[in-house]
Amino acid sequence: MVSNVSGTRYREYVAANILAPLGMTSTTLEPKDVSTNHLALGYRWEDETWKPEPLLSNGSFGSMGGMLTTLHDLSRYVAVYLSAFPAHDGPETAPIRRASLREMQQVWRPSPATVGRDANGALQLNTGGYAYGLRVAQSCAFRHIVSHTGGLPGFGSIMLWLPDYGVGIVAFGNVTYTSWTRTTNTAMEAFVKTAGLQPRQPQPSAALVEARTNVSRLIAKWDDALADRIAAENLFLDQAKARRREEIEQLKTSVGACRPEVATFDAVENALRGSWTMACEKGKLQVAITLAPTMPPTVQFLSV
Numbered sequence: 648m649v650s651n652v653s654g655t656r657y658r659e660y661v662a663a664n665i666l667a668p669l670g671m672t673s674t675t676l677e678p679k680d681v682s683t684n685h686l687a688l689g690y691r692w693e694d695e696t697w698k699p700e701p702l703l704s705n706g707s708f709g710s711m712g713g714m715l716t717t718l719h720d721l722s723r724y725v726a727v728y729l730s731a732f733p734a735h736d737g738p739e740t741a742p743i744r745r746a747s748l749r750e751m752q753q754v755w756r757p758s759p760a761t762v763g764r765d766a767n768g769a770l771q772l773n774t775g776g777y778a779y780g781l782r783v784a785q786s787c788a789f790r791h792i793v794s795h796t797g798g799l800p801g802f803g804s805i806m807l808w809l810p811d812y813g814v815g816i817v818a819f820g821n822v823t824y825t826s827w828t829r830t831t832n833t834a835m836e837a838f839v840k841t842a843g844l845q846p847r848q849p850q851p852s853a854a855l856v857e858a859r860t861n862v863s864r865l866i867a868k869w870d871d872a873l874a875d876r877i878a879a880e881n882l883f884l885d886q887a888k889a890r891r892r893e894e895i896e897q898l899k900t901s902v903g904a905c906r907p908e909v910a911t912f913d914a915v916e917n918a919l920r921g922s923w924t925m926a927c928e929k930g931k932l933q934v935a936i937t938l939a940p941t942m943p944p945t946v947q948f949l950s951v
Contacts, residue, residue: 649661649710657676657710658675658676658677658705661676662675664742665742668741668742669723669724669727669741669742670720670723671716671720671723671724672720673716673717673719673720674714674715674716674717674720674721675714675715675716676705676713676714676715677704677705677715678702678703678704678715679704680715681715686702686715687802687819687821688700688702688801688821689702689799689800689801689802689821689822689823690801690821690822690823691800691801691822691823692822699801700800700801700802700823701800701801702801703799703800712797712798712799713799718817718819721804721806721817722815722817724806725806725808725815725817726815727741727742727748728748728751728752728793728808728810729808729810729813729814729815730745730748731745731746731748731749731752731810732749732810732811732813732847733847733849733850733917733918734746734749734917734918735850735918736852750779751778751779751780751781752778752779752781752783752791752793752810753778753783754775754776754777754778754783755776755777755778755779756776756777757774757775757776758774758775758776758777760772760773760774761773761774765832765833765836771786771787771788772786772787773785773786775792778793780795781793781794781795782794782795782796786832788836788839789809789811789812789835790811791809791810791811792807792808792809793807793808793809793810794806794807794808794828794831796826796827796828798823798824798825799823799824800823801821801822801823802819802820802821802822802823802824802825803819803820803822803823803824803825803826803827804817804818804819804820804825804827805817805818805827805828805831807831807832807835809835811846811847812839812844812845812846812847813847814835814838814844816831816834816835818830818831848915849915849916849917849918850915850918851912851915851918851921852918852919852944854919854938854943854944855915855918855919855920855921855936855938855944858877858936858938858944858945858946859909859912859921859923859934859936860907860909861873861876861877862877862934862936862946862949863905863907863908863909863923863925863934864907865877866895866899866905866907866925866932866934866951867904867905867906867907867925868907869892869895869896871888874888874892877945877946878945878946879938879939879941879945879946879947880945881939881947882945882946882947882948882949891949894951895951898932898951899927901929901930902927902928902929902930902931902932903927903928903929903930904927904928905925905926905927905928905932906925906926906927907925909923909924909925911923913933919937919938919939919940919944920935920936920937920938921935921936922934922935922936932951933950933951934949934950934951935948935949935950936948936949936950
């Protein structure tokens with residue numbers, strides 16, 4: 648299909664449009680392209696001895712499992728998936744857009760939930776399904792696990808990563824259908840526990856920072872024109888403008904005048920949702936907003 652649509656041989660298309668842009672300079676579909684001193688040979692255990700497996704050249708199964716690569720190169724491939732999270736507005740540097748990479752890491756065909764035991768014997772609930780050429784799962788430990796395993800006579804591999812944490816593991820084995828799933832799952836859990844790894848924090852968009860400034864000004868000194876300018880069309884339908892102003896003024900009778908200057912967010916849930924604290928004469932106000940995904944973004948939720 649790739650050759651029919653692109654008019655280019657499959658291996659040449661992959662090399663030019665995926666491998667080269669990602670800097671995967673040691674990856675190929677042809678064993679003969681690899682020098683013998685760099686080529687890992689595969690084996691199977693049979694008749695109480697290790698027997699070598701013949702290498703499969705690029706052909707009918709090349710696009711499924713015939714690629715030769717290195718830990719360094721495959722790490723680059725995993726890194727491009729991780730770079731799509733969290734969503735942001737930076738330059739697009741991958742062969743496809745970050746939005747497409749995130750869609751590839753969503754469940755499109757759910758699988759039944761399973762219950763098993765981890766390496767310590769504790770019960771583990773897993774759920775998820777098939778994404779776009781990837782397995783996506785959720786466990787008791789992690790809410791978003793993406794992985795893909797590979798196996799051919801003589802070899803077995805895995806790539807597994809956690810988008811929420813920005814880390815991944817790749818592993819190769821040169822025994823037929825080497826299984827890595829339990830090993831890598833255990834390693835990832837241990838890594839998070841012992842290394843104190845924390846989930847990546849979403850960054851506020853420029854629009855959210857600007858909205859925080861404007862909402863703080865509005866709370867410090869109400870202005871109808873400012874309120875109308877920053878409000879989404881539902882904000883004053885959900886609660887009338889006059890009632891919102893009255894409730895804020897009542898809060899300020901308890902805490903006194905508030906300063907509109909705010910240094911940082913207390914929490915950012917995503918690029919368009921965050922909360923912060925306003926310092927006042929006799930107390931503090933907790934403020935939270937959500938912006939509507941409009942152009943420009945406007946305040947669709949406000950809590951004080």
